[in-house]
Amino acid sequence: MMVFLLDTCVLRKLLDHFPKQGTYFTKVWQKIEELAGSEIISVDECYNEIEKHYDQNNKNMTWVNKHKDMFLNPTNEESLIIKSIFSSKKLQESIHLKNILENRPSADVYLVAKAKVLEATIVTTESFKPNSAQLPNICEAVGVAYTSYDDFMEIISSMIE
Numbered sequence: 001m002m003v004f005l006l007d008t009c010v011l012r013k014l015l016d017h018f019p020k021q022g023t024y025f026t027k028v029w030q031k032i033e034e035l036a037g038s039e040i041i042s043v044d045e046c047y048n049e050i051e052k053h054y055d056q057n058n059k060n061m062t063w064v065n066k067h068k069d070m071f072l073n074p075t076n077e078e079s080l081i082i083k084s085i086f087s088s089k090k091l092q093e094s095i096h097l098k099n100i101l102e103n104r105p106s107a108d109v110y111l112v113a114k115a116k117v118l119e120a121t122i123v124t125t126e127s128f129k130p131n132s133a134q135l136p137n138i139c140e141a142v143g144v145a146y147t148s149y150d151d152f153m154e155i156i157s158s159m160i161e
Helices: 008-017 023-035 044-053 059-066 076-085 097-101 108-118 135-142 149-158
Strands: 004-006 040-043 121-124 145-148
Touching: 004 008, 004 108, 008 044, 008 059, 008 121, 008 149, 023 149, 040 044, 040 108, 044 059, 044 108, 076 108, 076 135, 108 121, 108 135, 121 135, 121 149, 135 145, 145 149
Parallel strands: 004 040, 004 121, 121 145
Antiparallel strands: none
């Protein structure tokens, strides 16, 4: 069983832009719903980022709240991984000063730590950039698999009968 950890950007892309009507689209959403909480998960920091983005009455926030169990808290083991990630000056840049000053959530290191412990694959719209502290760079530094939104959607599509 492959486990996918969805980054906030992927969740927002799905919720905001992937159609919910039409035979094929309905089947994709049914598969996502079926796997949400088991093979498709995320972290509580992504939930916090989404909560800051959508109004509580928004239909996308309603979907997120319906699947709140897919947003997992960090374990002690993950906290130690996060600590080791932040021992790198370069990777400390993954939390932007603006997030710190505005007390905004920043999910990247939580995703990487969860993926490391669960041997899961992170799904993100971000790309590896040399000398960056983007999510794919953190994944590579820690030895965590990651994939693109498009590749994830291809995998989900291949699961539909």
